[in-house]
Amino acid sequence: MSEQNPNGYRVLARKYRPDRFSELIGQEALVRTLGNALSLGRLAHAFVLTGVRGVGKTSTARLLARGLNCIGEDGNGEATLEPCGTCEPCKAIGAGRHVDVLEIDAASHTGVDDAREIIEGVGYRPVSARFKIYIIDEVHMMSKSAFNALLKTLEEPPDNVKFIFATTEIRKVPVTILSRCQRFDLRRVPADELAGHLTRICERENINAEAEAITAIARAAEGSVRDALSLLDQAAAMTADKLSPDSIADMLGRPGRQDSIAILGAGLKGDAAGALATLASAMANGAEPEMVIADLLDLVHRASLKAAGGSLESLLEVEKGPVAELAELGIARLGRAWQMLLKGHGEVTSAPQPGAAAEMLVIRLAHLANMPTPGEIVRRLADSEPAAPQQPAPATKDVSPDVSPDVSPDVSPADPPPAMMAAGRGEPSAPIPPQPQTAPPVAAPDDVPEARRAAQPTTLLDISELADAHDEPLLAALIRTHVRLVRMQSGLLEISLTDGAPETLPGDMARQLTRWTETRWMVSLSDGAGSRTISEERQAVRQKQRDELAETPVIKSIFETFPGAEIESVRPAGQQDEEPSR
Numbered sequence: 001m002s003e004q005n006p007n008g009y010r011v012l013a014r015k016y017r018p019d020r021f022s023e024l025i026g027q028e029a030l031v032r033t034l035g036n037a038l039s040l041g042r043l044a045h046a047f048v049l050t051g052v053r054g055v056g057k058t059s060t061a062r063l064l065a066r067g068l069n070c071i072g073e074d075g076n077g078e079a080t081l082e083p084c085g086t087c088e089p090c091k092a093i094g095a096g097r098h099v100d101v102l103e104i105d106a107a108s109h110t111g112v113d114d115a116r117e118i119i120e121g122v123g124y125r126p127v128s129a130r131f132k133i134y135i136i137d138e139v140h141m142m143s144k145s146a147f148n149a150l151l152k153t154l155e156e157p158p159d160n161v162k163f164i165f166a167t168t169e170i171r172k173v174p175v176t177i178l179s180r181c182q183r184f185d186l187r188r189v190p191a192d193e194l195a196g197h198l199t200r201i202c203e204r205e206n207i208n209a210e211a212e213a214i215t216a217i218a219r220a221a222e223g224s225v226r227d228a229l230s231l232l233d234q235a236a237a238m239t240a241d242k243l244s245p246d247s248i249a250d251m252l253g254r255p256g257r258q259d260s261i262a263i264l265g266a267g268l269k270g271d272a273a274g275a276l277a278t279l280a281s282a283m284a285n286g287a288e289p290e291m292v293i294a295d296l297l298d299l300v301h302r303a304s305l306k307a308a309g310g311s312l313e314s315l316l317e318v319e320k321g322p323v324a325e326l327a328e329l330g331i332a333r334l335g336r337a338w339q340m341l342l343k344g345h346g347e348v349t350s351a352p353q354p355g356a357a358a359e360m361l362v363i364r365l366a367h368l369a370n371m372p373t374p375g376e377i378v379r380r381l382a383d384s385e386p387a388a389p390q391q392p393a394p395a396t397k398d399v400s401p402d403v404s405p406d407v408s409p410d411v412s413p414a415d416p417p418p419a420m421m422a423a424g425r426g427e428p429s430a431p432i433p434p435q436p437q438t439a440p441p442v443a444a445p446d447d448v449p450e451a452r453r454a455a456q457p458t459t460l461l462d463i464s465e466l467a468d469a470h471d472e473p474l475l476a477a478l479i480r481t482h483v484r485l486v487r488m489q490s491g492l493l494e495i496s497l498t499d500g501a502p503e504t505l506p507g508d509m510a511r512q513l514t515r516w517t518e519t520r521w522m523v524s525l526s527d528g529a530g531s532r533t534i535s536e537e538r539q540a541v542r543q544k545q546r547d548e549l550a551e552t553p554v555i556k557s558i559f560e561t562f563p564g565a566e567i568e569s570v571r572p573a574g575q576q577d578e579e580p581s582r
């Protein structure tokens, strides 16, 4: 790559390559550690520098090579963290022409022969410098046999040889190599630090730029100093006058951050028209649809972190307010928007008309915003239908007071008693109607108090609840699961049983009923089909709720938005505080 363009202009990334460790942007921790190691004389024989591209690995490697070999202006200096830059070794290394400092790009020298070359070289003393230094860039690209050859050298390195490895993919470097290296992680440079760096360079280079344009470049560089400087170069070359956020957005094919914030803000408030208008203008300014959606995802991510209690530290100053505002939508809504945008991002990338796909996605986002979260749906439904599910009124009027108790016209096998229809405990249910018409059996003692008579069970559900109340949960469960009611009168119960019911169940029921009610009960098995069991009844009620819910407009539109969604359960409002997990 040529350092100079035809006009004698030196590209910024080269011109502002750091000459001293103090000029390394955003790597203070690394510099401190190196400084300590150097001053204590505890420098390893091999170093590995890792980090994303453009964060300064190669610059650090060269600075280190200089520092190790600097002899100072008077020629008597020691290895230092502050190479003088003026001695012969410093100048030669800076210009990349020192015989004892070899830079090897493993990406283009992967063979074992190259490694052998290195090892052969290691055998010779440095020609003129204090140390012979091998800088191996992208070391993870070396072949396995090359690594093996290198490993032998690393196991017994000569005193005057140093290796400096650089890699973007530390995981691909064998542990056997790593374990013999002092490791330094170069972090991504935070956007605000990059922005500060760019601002200083703009001042020195007389580049006229709006602050927002600078922050747009800093963000686009994603922590890479080199990328940031290259982008600034490009932008300066493209724009004759002042660098504006628009010109940067144009160059990057990205939406301006303000556009993204506006699209997301409108979309999440349900304002489809507003979101579409901003999207259209962003795309007219050259933003790629895919980049827009990616930017929206980034914003949702940051807002979710904030909503979850995270800090806004990593954000640029101008973004903090809007992101905090988005965070107030809450994790449930942001999480839902994230899901939709993530899925939509894939659609936009593969769509024949990405612009149209992005518009559809923004419309869906706004539509979604108008829908309640699952938790709100349950609350809303409960508010509008306090007595759901609706049950037919108890048919007590069918019972005529003058009918003899023996006839019992209110219960027929085909038509279970209405009270049975009510859902069981813990579910919304109509109150069980009193059945004053049920007369006590003829044999019952006349002195049974009124209160006790009222406690007589009149439905299967009553019986199962009596069992629960008397601490017989197993019996209660057997009644709910296996018993079909054929006929019930005070003291007389005709039932049929489902398959699998224990034979002793009718006897147990009679004995316990008599004990609990202090009234003699007879339980007989009948040939009649009987009612549904309590369990079956509850299931039917739940299914009915689900079916009814699925027909409401709110749920219908959710199904349209999320094909394949299912109603998993219906809970009465207020039964739980947290949002359902889906």
Ligand SMILES: [Zn+2]
Pocket: 069, 070, 071, 072, 073, 083, 084, 085, 086, 087, 088, 089, 090, 091
């Ligand atoms: Zn020097």
